[in-house]
Amino acid sequence: MSNYPERAAQLMRRIEQLAAISEEAGVVTRTFGTPAFVQGRNLVQQWMQQAGLQVRVDNIGNLRGRLASARPGAKTFVIGSHIDTVVNAGRFDGPLGVLLGLDLLEQLAARRAELPFHLELLAFSDEEGVRFHTTYLGSKVLTGAFEPALLGRTDAAGISLAEAITTMGGNPTQLAADVLPAAEWRGYFEAHIEQGPVLWEQQVPVAVVTAIAGQRRVELTFRGMAGHAGTVPMTMRQDALTGAAEFVLLAEQFARAHGRSLVATVGKLQVPHAASNVIPGEVVCSLDLRSPDEAELAAAYEQLRQQAEALAARRGLTLDWHLVQQTAPVSCDAALNAGLREAVAGAGYPVIELVSGAGHDAVPVSQVAPATMLFVRCYRGISHNPLENVEPADLAAALQVAEQFLAGLISAG
Known part of the structure; x- marks a missing residue:
């Protein structure tokens, strides 16, 4: 042997x-x-x-x-x-x-x-x-x-x-x-x-x-209005970062609700021109979505896109949703x-x-x-x-x- x-x-x-x-x-x-x-x-x-x-x-x-x-x-x-x-x-x-x-x-x-x-x-x-x-x-x-x-x-x-x-x-x-x-x-x-x-x-x-699980990678850009952190009332803000933060949790909750076969990850957050006393006017983040089931992957992708658009509209933000990579299971x-x-x-x-x-x-x-x-x-x-x-x-x-x-x-x- x-x-x-x-x-x-x-x-x-x-x-x-x-x-x-x-x-x-x-x-x-x-x-x-x-x-x-x-x-x-x-x-x-x-x-x-x-x-x-x-x-x-x-x-x-x-x-x-x-x-x-x-x-x-x-x-x-x-x-x-x-x-x-x-x-x-x-x-x-x-x-x-x-x-x-x-x-x-x-x-x-x-x-x-x-x-x-x-x-x-x-x-x-x-x-x-x-x-x-x-x-x-x-x-x-x-x-x-x-x-x-x-x-x-x-x-x-x-x-x-x-x-x-x-x-x-x-x-x-x-x-x-x-x-x-x-x-x-x-x-x-x-x-x-x-x-x-x-x-x-x-x-x-x-x-x-x-x-091997299929994968879809997305780049999302939330755009609102930058403003002074001390002068814009909370009810009048178009804060792109809080919108992105809500999406991060939304993606996690969505994947958890779908069981073990689907996973969703937001691994990147970029805040251009960030400053501690400025309301973020733009945030770019990633979404990595994976599943071994093509039908589940496609459905999850579309549902998350719709939920992200609804979230942005509710917060007075615009959303660019860009599919960067797509790989079938x-x-x-x-x-x-x-x-x-x-x-x-x-x-x-x-x-x-x-x-x-x-x-x-x-x-x-x-x-x-x-x-x-x-x-x-x-x-x-x-x-x-x-x-x-x-x-x-x-x-x-x-x-x-x-x-x-x-x-x-x-x-x-």
């Missing part, structure tokens, strides 16, 4: 080494296209090359390591996750899936002649979307869903996405050449920390992901999930099925290929935070389950 604890220790060492590469000392920050991102990718590239993989960097900056099958007409099974991070991130979100996949391919490198399909490990370049306020740049290029209009988008320093790609050595006009056509996919597997507390509370190391592949459930049970663990409230590269991949995901328990469900942590025993469990899952696919051909 494979020495999973020893392999988990090696996996942990690699995660720590990658986490030490950052744009800012003392924290983990590696956003798309930055020198720290490239340095981190170069380290993972060295490990891929040492494992005997055929390695290349594509035009969007994805790192791709391949074990080629000798079978004529073989399709490609992709194992992947991302190596970019949010600002002040944890160590495991993204890199765990990439480096776990590297361990799996290291074990198979000497047996490539037996492979019924090609295996390709993807370290996606941009899933978090921090620098250009995008999502899934790396996996959208791989799947052919990239939108060329995004090339003109600029970061906070005024650098365009096209310029960033060129700086990394890519060619923004050749992104279509990096697509893996739908007909060539065998499937997709991604291991990822849960980013939620269910596995932690139940003290179970892994879970099978059944679906995704169901993981039934056949791949059956194999993953069998691997979990075969490794001796309870079979727990969860819906992911967070987005993953599996979302665009699922539009062209069967996809499945394995969640790994993380400390108290904390993610996008330096406290993010995974126990070595849980890494060992994830390696065992993933290896048995992959072995089942190889046996099936």
Whole structure:
């Protein structure tokens, strides 16, 4: 039997080494296209090359390591996750899936002649979307869903996405050449920390992901009338901030009333020209709405929009409601999930099925290929935070389950 604890220790060492590469000392920050991102990718590239993989960097900056099958007409099974991070991130979100996949391919490198399909490990370049306020740049290029209009988008320093790609050595006009056509996919597997507390509370190391919640992000602007804090009577005010504050509570109450499947979050509030002695005349806030049920998501979106408009009218405010992003819910592949459930049970663990409230590269991949995901328990469900942590025993469990899952696919051909 494979020495999973020893392999988990090696996996942990690699995660720590990658986490030490950052744009800012003392924290983990590696956003798309930055020198720290490239340095981190170069380290993972060295490990891929040492494992005997055929390695290349594509035009969007994805790192791709391949074990080629000798079978004529073989399709490609992709194992992947991302190596970019949010600002002040944890160590495991993204890199765990990439480096776990590297361990799996290291074990198979000497047996490539037996492979019924090609295996390709993807370290996606941009899933978090921090620098250009995008999502899934790396996996959208791989799947052919990239939108060329995004090339003109600029970061906070005024650098365009096209310029960033060129700086990394890519060619923004050749992104279509990096697509893996739908007909060539065998499937997709991604291991990822849960980013939620269910596995932690139940003290179970892994879970099978059944679906990924759909998402709608909205930017709302409440406009009233700025005025002197001491001279405008309370009954005559058009206070944009109190209107936004009421909406924050409204969104929370609305989601709570709809049960566990719907979540709503207001994560940003901006008050232009704020001062302690000025009634706020304008407030910009965000709304993040998610559900695994498309009908529920659409209905909730419309109801919240109507309630926000009614709130604004009642307070004498105007409201701009702008849909920033829309992603449909995704169901993981039934056949791949059956194999993953069998691997979990075969490794001796309870079979727990969860819906992911967070987005993953599996979302665009699922539009062209069967996809499945394995969640790994993380400390108290904390993610996008330096406290993010995974126990070595849980890494060992994830390696065992993933290896048995992959072995089942190889046996099936």
